[in-house]
Structures are given as C-alpha cells and as structure tokens.
Amino acid sequence: MAGTGIFGGSFDPIHHGHLRIAEEFADALGLATVRLVPTANPPHRKGAVASDAARLAMCQLACEGNARLQVDDRELRREGVCYTIDTLVEIGAELGPEAPLTWLIGADSFLSLDRWHRWRELFDLGCLAVACRPGFDLVRWQERASAALLEEVLPRIQSLSVTPTYKMGTIALLPTTPLAISSTAIRAQLAAGHSARYLLPDAVLDYAERHLLYGPGK
Numbered sequence: 102m103a104g105t106g107i108f109g110g111s112f113d114p115i116h117h118g119h120l121r122i123a124e125e126f127a128d129a130l131g132l133a134t135v136r137l138v139p140t141a142n143p144p145h146r147k148g149a150v151a152s153d154a155a156r157l158a159m160c161q162l163a164c165e166g167n168a169r170l171q172v173d174d175r176e177l178r179r180e181g182v183c184y185t186i187d188t189l190v191e192i193g194a195e196l197g198p199e200a201p202l203t204w205l206i207g208a209d210s211f212l213s214l215d216r217w218h219r220w221r222e223l224f225d226l227g228c229l230a231v232a233c234r235p236g237f238d239l240v241r242w243q244e245r246a247s248a249a250l251l252e253e254v255l256p257r258i259q260s261l262s263v264t265p266t267y268k269m270g271t272i273a274l275l276p277t278t279p280l281a282i283s284s285t286a287i288r289a290q291l292a293a294g295h296s297a298r299y300l301l302p303d304a305v306l307d308y309a310e311r312h313l314l315y316g317p318g319k
C-alpha cells in the first residue's frame with residue numbers, strides 16, 4: 102500500500118498510544134503521510150472536554166518534528182454533525198483518484214463499524230486498516246459481530262500472514278505495540294492532580310497544563 106492514511110479521533114488529549122499506531126501504520130502500509138483528523142461533535146459519543154481549538158493545537162504540537170504526520174482540521178471547521186464518510190469523500194476528491202486512501206481505526210471501533218453513518222460506502226473510498234493489539238482474536242470478534250459485519254465486512258479482511266497490498270475496499274488487520282494509554286485515563290490523572298508525564302508528549306502536556314484543560318475541578 103502507499104498513499105495517505107486518515108486517522109480520526111477526539112484526541113482529547115492526543116497521546117503516545119495514538120502517535121505510536123500512526124507511526125506503525127505508516128511503516129506497515131508504506132504510507133507517505135498520516136493525517137490526524139480531530140473530530141467535532143462525535144455522533145455516537147459525548148462531546149470532548151477540551152475545546153476544538155485546544156485539541157487542534159495539541160495535535161499540531163504532537164506532530165512537530167515528524168514529517169509523515171499532518172493535522173487536518175476540516176471536521177472542526179465544518180458546521181453541524183461530522184461523519185467520516187464526508188471527510189473521506191472530501192480528501193479523496195482533493196487528492197484525486199491516483200492517490201490511495203487508507204482510513205485507520207482502533208480494534209474497538211471495528212466492532213461497531215456497522216453503526217457508522219453510510220458505512221457501506223466507506224469501502225468505495227479506500228482501504229481500512231485496523232490496529233490490533235496482541236491478543237486480538239478474529240474468532241472472538243466474529244462471535245460478537247453483527248450479522249451485517251459477518252456478511253459484508255469479514256470477507257474484506259486480508260490474510261494476516263501476508264503484507265497488505267492496496268486494493269480498494271479491503272481491510273488489513275495490523276498488529277500494533279500495546280500501549281494501554283487512553284485520553285480518559287490521562288484526564289482522570291490530571292483531574293486527580295497526578296502526573297501524566299510520559300503518557301503523552303511533553304509539549305502537549307505543557308499546553309494542557311498551561312491552559313488548565315483537565316486539571317483538578319474539571
């Protein structure tokens with residue numbers, strides 16, 4: 102595979118778990134660029150704690166010094182509810198048909214893929230790569246998956262044993278280094294007045310502290 106990876110998230114705040122899987126995706130799939138897309142008003146989750154501007158600033162700080170990582174703020178600029186499908190359509194149109202797109206998600210999101218807006222159309226726009234921590238078990242995934250996922254998503258999965266090749270509509274399950282870091286846990290540490298150092302880049306933590314984004318009382 103080559104081309105551009107799209108990695109959406111609340112990034113509230115962005116942390117080393119996100120950055121590491123972006124890096125590993127880029128290597129495994131030969132991506133020239135991974136675009137981090139902070140999401141606004143996620144349709145199936147409650148809103149972010151930090152403002153859009155703060156989450157964007159933290160993403161930009163996190164990507165400094167890494168030429169492969171870019172921040173794409175289009176969802177924060179869009180009015181109303183944002184869907185991944187709209188973002189992929191827009192980026193695909195901008196990059197043109199010769200530039201393959203791969204959207205990157207965590208394994209937890211993979212089980213709820215059939216609840217995404219117009220999810221079937223996502224496969225017409227590029228490939229999907231799923232970050233699988235060690236222990237990810239496709240058999241267990243199938244036991245929990247809906248009928249729609251089993252019928253329409255399972256057949257798209259490429260063999261885990263071969264290097265993924267870019268073919269529109271396919272799914273690559275990629276092993277990733279387990280880093281049990283979450284934004285929720287970081288916010289909880291900071292709210293409790295504890296250190297979150299080494300869970301996220303220093304520049305991001307400094308920004309969060311300076312702007313009192315998640316401190317005690319938040």
Ligand code: ATP
Nearest residue numbers: 109110111112118206207210280281282283284285
């Ligand atoms: P929160 O704790 O607020 O739910 P989060 O840490 O899961 O946040 P998101 O911004 O929601 O971060 O994540 C964006 C994507 O990154 C999701 O697909 C999620 O599965 C994935 N992700 C987040 N943290 C990790 C991690 N430590 N390792 C692998 N994938 C991760």
